[in-house]
Amino acid sequence: MTRTLVVAGHGMVGHRVVQALRERDRTGSWRIVVLAEESRPAYDRVALSSYVDGWRADDLTLPGAEFADDELVELRLGDPVRRVDRAARTVVTSAGVEHRYDALVLATGSRPFVPPVPGHDLPGCHVYRTIEDLDGIRADTGSSAVGVVVGGGLLGLEAANALRLLGVDTHVVELAPRLMPLQVDEGGGALLRRQVERLGLTVHCGVSTKEVVAGPDGRVGAVRLADGSTLDADLVVFSAGIRPRDDLAAAAGLAIGERGGVVVDDGCRTADPHVYAVGECACLDGRVYGLVGPGYAMAEVVADRLLGGAATFPGADLSTKLKLLGVDVASFGDAHAVTDRALEVVHNDPISGSYKKLVVSDDARTLLGGVLVGDASGYALLRPLVGRPLPADPGALVAPSGGAGVGVGVGALPDDAQVCSCHAVTKATIADAITGGGCADVAAIKGCTKAGTGCGSCVPMLRQLLADCGVEQSSALCEHFDHSRAELFEIARSTGIRTFSQLIERHGRGRGCDICKPTVASVLASLGGGHVLDGEQAALQDTNDHFLANIQRNGTYSVVPRIPGGEITAEKLIVIGEVAKDFGLYTKITGAQRIDLLGATVDQLPKIWRRLVDAGFESGHAYGKALRTVKSCVGTTWCRYGVQDSVSLAIELELRYRGLRAPHKLKSAVSGCARECAEARGKDFGIIATEQGWNLYVGGNGGFTPRHAELLVSDVDAAELIRLIDRFLMFYVRTADRLQRTATWIEAMDGGLDHLRAVIVDDSLGICAELESAMARHVAGYADEWRGVLDDPDKLARFSSFVNAPGTPDATISFREERGQRVPVSLGIPEVVRQ
Amino acid sequence: MTAIQERVWTPVCRHADLLPERGAAALLPLGVQVALFRTHDGQVHALANVDPFSGAAVLSRGIVGDRAGRQVVVSPIYKQAFDLRSGECLDDPAVSVEVYPARVVDDVVQVCSP
Numbered sequence: 001m002t003r004t005l006v007v008a009g010h011g012m013v014g015h016r017v018v019q020a021l022r023e024r025d026r027t028g029s030w031r032i033v034v035l036a037e038e039s040r041p042a043y044d045r046v047a048l049s050s051y052v053d054g055w056r057a058d059d060l061t062l063p064g065a066e067f068a069d070d071e072l073v074e075l076r077l078g079d080p081v082r083r084v085d086r087a088a089r090t091v092v093t094s095a096g097v098e099h100r101y102d103a104l105v106l107a108t109g110s111r112p113f114v115p116p117v118p119g120h121d122l123p124g125c126h127v128y129r130t131i132e133d134l135d136g137i138r139a140d141t142g143s144s145a146v147g148v149v150v151g152g153g154l155l156g157l158e159a160a161n162a163l164r165l166l167g168v169d170t171h172v173v174e175l176a177p178r179l180m181p182l183q184v185d186e187g188g189g190a191l192l193r194r195q196v197e198r199l200g201l202t203v204h205c206g207v208s209t210k211e212v213v214a215g216p217d218g219r220v221g222a223v224r225l226a227d228g229s230t231l232d233a234d235l236v237v238f239s240a241g242i243r244p245r246d247d248l249a250a251a252a253g254l255a256i257g258e259r260g261g262v263v264v265d266d267g268c269r270t271a272d273p274h275v276y277a278v279g280e281c282a283c284l285d286g287r288v289y290g291l292v293g294p295g296y297a298m299a300e301v302v303a304d305r306l307l308g309g310a311a312t313f314p315g316a317d318l319s320t321k322l323k324l325l326g327v328d329v330a331s332f333g334d335a336h337a338v339t340d341r342a343l344e345v346v347h348n349d350p351i352s353g354s355y356k357k358l359v360v361s362d363d364a365r366t367l368l369g370g371v372l373v374g375d376a377s378g379y380a381l382l383r384p385l386v387g388r389p390l391p392a393d394p395g396a397l398v399a400p401s402g403g404a405g406v407g408v409g410v411g412a413l414p415d416d417a418q419v420c421s422c423h424a425v426t427k428a429t430i431a432d433a434i435t436g437g438g439c440a441d442v443a444a445i446k447g448c449t450k451a452g453t454g455c456g457s458c459v460p461m462l463r464q465l466l467a468d469c470g471v472e473q474s475s476a477l478c479e480h481f482d483h484s485r486a487e488l489f490e491i492a493r494s495t496g497i498r499t500f501s502q503l504i505e506r507h508g509r510g511r512g513c514d515i516c517k518p519t520v521a522s523v524l525a526s527l528g529g530g531h532v533l534d535g536e537q538a539a540l541q542d543t544n545d546h547f548l549a550n551i552q553r554n555g556t557y558s559v560v561p562r563i564p565g566g567e568i569t570a571e572k573l574i575v576i577g578e579v580a581k582d583f584g585l586y587t588k589i590t591g592a593q594r595i596d597l598l599g600a601t602v603d604q605l606p607k608i609w610r611r612l613v614d615a616g617f618e619s620g621h622a623y624g625k626a627l628r629t630v631k632s633c634v635g636t637t638w639c640r641y642g643v644q645d646s647v648s649l650a651i652e653l654e655l656r657y658r659g660l661r662a663p664h665k666l667k668s669a670v671s672g673c674a675r676e677c678a679e680a681r682g683k684d685f686g687i688i689a690t691e692q693g694w695n696l697y698v699g700g701n702g703g704f705t706p707r708h709a710e711l712l713v714s715d716v717d718a719a720e721l722i723r724l725i726d727r728f729l730m731f732y733v734r735t736a737d738r739l740q741r742t743a744t745w746i747e748a749m750d751g752g753l754d755h756l757r758a759v760i761v762d763d764s765l766g767i768c769a770e771l772e773s774a775m776a777r778h779v780a781g782y783a784d785e786w787r788g789v790l791d792d793p794d795k796l797a798r799f800s801s802f803v804n805a806p807g808t809p810d811a812t813i814s815f816r817e818e819r820g821q822r823v824p825v826s827l828g829i830p831e832v833v834r835q
Numbered sequence: 836m837t838a839i840q841e842r843v844w845t846p847v848c849r850h851a852d853l854l855p856e857r858g859a860a861a862l863l864p865l866g867v868q869v870a871l872f873r874t875h876d877g878q879v880h881a882l883a884n885v886d887p888f889s890g891a892a893v894l895s896r897g898i899v900g901d902r903a904g905r906q907v908v909v910s911p912i913y914k915q916a917f918d919l920r921s922g923e924c925l926d927d928p929a930v931s932v933e934v935y936p937a938r939v940v941d942d943v944v945q946v947c948s949p
């Protein structure tokens with residue numbers, strides 16, 4: 001017999017109830033009627049703020065939200081439930097339609113709390129919960145509007161950011177003495193405030209809103225605060241907390257919690273066995289959960305109960321990790337140290353913008369909770385440790401580089417600790433999948449346990465667990481090749497194979513992927529494969545190499561012309577300026593002595609490069625795993641301390657190695673004396689002038705793990721120097737792994753730097769002549785990639801926005817102004833932590 | 836909810852305009868952007884062009900290949916793989932992109948949209 005379930009409310013949790021029930025109810029024993037107040041199917045409210053980023057409601061669509069092909073689900077939009085008659089087991093909607101139910105799930109969510117200050121309902125006052133709310137806010141924001149957000153919690157800050165992106169001059173008013181009072185403590189709040197103010201928002205903490213005052217037009221004109229000050233304002237957004245929508249239940253005589261919410265048991269059932277409540281309208285053990293994760297868990301419980309199961313909702317902790325206005329914020333466990341005699345261990349570094357607090361038991365042995373602001377990388381490891389013995393001294397755990405990343409290994413976690421909090425996977429489950437289930441890499445663990453498939457922050461721990469379990473990480477490039485990059489290089493070199501199809505047919509399997517295709521493309525390029533977009537090679541390149549430009553977050557590209565050694569004439573600077581002006585590009589001096597032009601669309605790239613090439617510029621390969629720049633200092637030509645002509649050498653080197661494709665990017669610099677103004681020791685190969693000649697350093701980099709380059713040879717002349725660099729680079733190109741920079745390559749080498757010196761200085765393997773001639777071929781074969789495109793109509797044809805409408809601009813790209821230049825309209829979407 | 840929807844086939848380009856194992860973007864009526872792919876076997880597939888993880892309209896510019904036997908395109912921004920047939924994201928099965936029926940008639944690629 002088919003029974004009828006009525007779901008009141010089609011928000012995120014109501015939707016999950018339907019999905020979960022339809023997934024489990026194989027025999028179709030329930031017919032579902034969803035009665036929704038909003039005029040559109042459930043959407044991703046958590047990502048609501050990203051709506052500002054293009055105003056496309058479709059982007060918030062939840063998969064399957066319309067139940068289009070499901071005969072058993074009837075979705076009725078825009079007609080809310082008005083009344084529940086528990087005796088008759090019916091609900092009546094606003095339009096007067098009556099539905100009978102065997103079970104009723106209340107999933108009515110919550111409403112924004114609007115403090116009843118005078119003027120709170122003037123035109124120009126808004127709340128922040130639905131797509132329509134945001135449309136309303138947008139309609140009220142003129143060009144130079146001033147906005148006041150009442151409430152400095154999570155949602156208030158999101159609202160403030162939305163206003164900021166709309167170009168509104170924004171104030172945040174928070175009653176508590178700090179921002180995000182629920183999640184962070186005073187120290188964290190202070191740091192957060194500084195970061196938020198840096199974005200141009202004005203913050204008023206510890207003061208309440210007294211009144212919204214009407215202007216002459218009867219709309220919002222100003223906001224008066226309790227401290228007597230007045231903020232002129234054109235609009236107000238109230239974001240001062242939420243209240244469960246429990247009125248239906250209350251009117252039907254069901255119990256309501258002290259602070260609101262429909263009272264339910266751990267099966268999410270009210271006192272009436274036919275009525276359930278889930279999500280933000282439910283109150284369990286006196287608690288209402290304002291996060292989507294616990295709501296989803298409740299939805300699963302109800303689906304199970306409806307099919308006769310006995311699942312229970314165990315309660316959820318309110319640990320969260322989010323990115324708010326670009327700042328990482330995490331809080332977990334007893335963040336406010338309310339546990340009796342709890343101790344707080346704090347590391348506060350305002351300079352680097354990081355605040356870390358651990359709350360521990362009075363003997364400093366057990367972790368109780370914590371707050372991380374600015375650098376929340378320790379969250380994944382610390383959160384599962386709550387309530388457990390600390391693996392190290394708490395001071396060491398919050399110290400700068402100790403973080404939780406280095407100080408504590410995943411090995412320190414107990415077996416039942418959650419490693420992946422998105423999918424609630426414990427260390428034991430993962431270890432089991434590795435040792436018992438035979439998972440030999442991260443991908444296999446993902447498939448088998450779901451760990452790592454949410455926010456991804458636990459993936460480094462998965463890798464560590466693999467290593468701890470003694471699984472040797474295979475050197476196979478990917479599922480298509482059992483070989484490493486170095487082995488593939490040797491295969492291609494010795495067999496003469498020069499196409500990907502041949503290589504994968506004879507030495508691999510399948511059709512290739514985003515890992516092996518660009519790797520093989522790089523190998524073929526190093527072996528003199530012609531233009532990177534020739535023939536089949538074009539399909540192997542990732543988007544940067546395919547469009548010879550660097551992709552940016554909004555799908556536009558950046559253009560970086562080569563400026564060898566950082567030396568540039570006034571004429572060329574003017575050309576860059578004119579091109580930027582004519583195409584409306586954002587310009588920035590990069591960290592590597594050149595100029596980045598950002599915001600170009602695919603179809604603009606050839607037009608921009610036509611102008612640049614005509615003025616004598618060429619590709620700077622900022623997009624490639626290739627030589628980037630050779631930085632220089634002014635050297636003897638100008639500097640009173642210089643002992644060699646560093647600029648001339650830098651230019652010579654940059655022109656010699658330009659276009660060289662490598663396992664990773666390559667950077668270099670030349671300094672004119674030991675003062676080292678060009679930072680040569682931070683480069684893959686760096687040269688420092690001496691009275692007698694040049695010192696060559698190798699294996700340096702900045703980036704994630706900075707390393708100083710080490711001295712390979714000293715006081716050599718220019719000819720010897722270049723010979724050694726030729727050998728060094730070719731040896732690296734042939735033998736390094738994919739994405740392995742020179743430092744890690746040397747480190748991984750048996751014998752390290754000494755071995756390298758033996759090979760390329762003393763020629764211990766007898767390969768130096770060959771390495772040199774390979775480099776000579778590269779130098780002779782160099783041609784500017786961009787000129788190659790401009791001269792070839794077939795290649796040019798690919799630079800169009802749409803195959804069927806080449807001139808039409810991509811409507812998803814929009815810009816706003818910042819400091820007089822165009823920058824993309826974009827918004828940090830908060831990470832959802834599913835629990 | 837069952838609804839009957841009108842569908843239209845829009846001709847977008849010649850089959851030969853598409854490079855094997857590479858994508859191209861096309862514009863459908865009402866401004867809908869699709870990413871078109873021609874796989875090694877000559878078939879064409881169309882997915883929504885907007886990458887759900889970044890919001891950028893770039894899926895057409897991803898690398899085409901296979902993963903565990905499924906034909907995929909990999910987003911050029913954060914590298915998630917999407918099944919060319921179902922639109923499902925292999926790295927996060929809770930996420931998927933719209934699939935549009937695509938066919939080749941007399942060397943002309945056509946895409947179907949609501």
Ligand code: SRM
Nearest residue numbers: 550558589590591592594596622628701702703704705741
């Ligand atoms: C534009 C620029 C920042 C700036 O405005 O100054 C920049 C921008 C990017 N860097 Fe950088 N890096 C830039 C100088 C640097 C420097 C400084 C330098 O070169 O002197 C470093 C540290 C030095 C070093 O590389 O050792 C640097 C270390 C990185 C790293 C970390 C590398 C590492 O080994 O840890 C990455 C990530 C990577 O390559 O995998 C990276 C990656 C990137 C990427 C390509 C990220 C991406 O995939 O989108 C950025 C986009 C480039 C673009 O133009 O769209 N960038 N990046 C600089 C371009 C320099 C140029 O003219 O080519």
Ligand SMILES: Cc1cc2nc3c(=O)[nH]c(=O)nc-3n(C[C@H](O)[C@H](O)[C@H](O)COP(=O)(O)OP(=O)(O)OC[C@H]3O[C@@H](n4cnc5c(N)ncnc54)[C@H](O)[C@@H]3O)c2cc1C
Nearest residue numbers: 009011012013014037045080081108109279280290291292
């Ligand atoms: C801007 C913003 C950012 C957020 N960020 C996060 C985050 O990062 N992480 C996180 O975990 N959570 C976040 N949340 C909270 C999250 O969105 C909610 O926890 C979640 O949406 C709750 O789902 P729900 O179904 O219980 O309620 P809702 O999504 O509010 O859905 C309830 C639905 O019921 C309808 N309804 C009400 N009464 C009736 C009636 N009588 N009849 C019919 N329908 C009715 C309402 O119109 C609504 O559509 C955020 C919320 C907002 C607004």
Ligand code: SF4
Nearest residue numbers: 633639642672673677
């Ligand atoms: S490195 Fe030496 S020569 Fe170059 S600018 Fe600095 S002090 Fe002058």
Ligand code: FES
Nearest residue numbers: 420422454455456
């Ligand atoms: S913690 Fe594992 S994916 Fe988020």
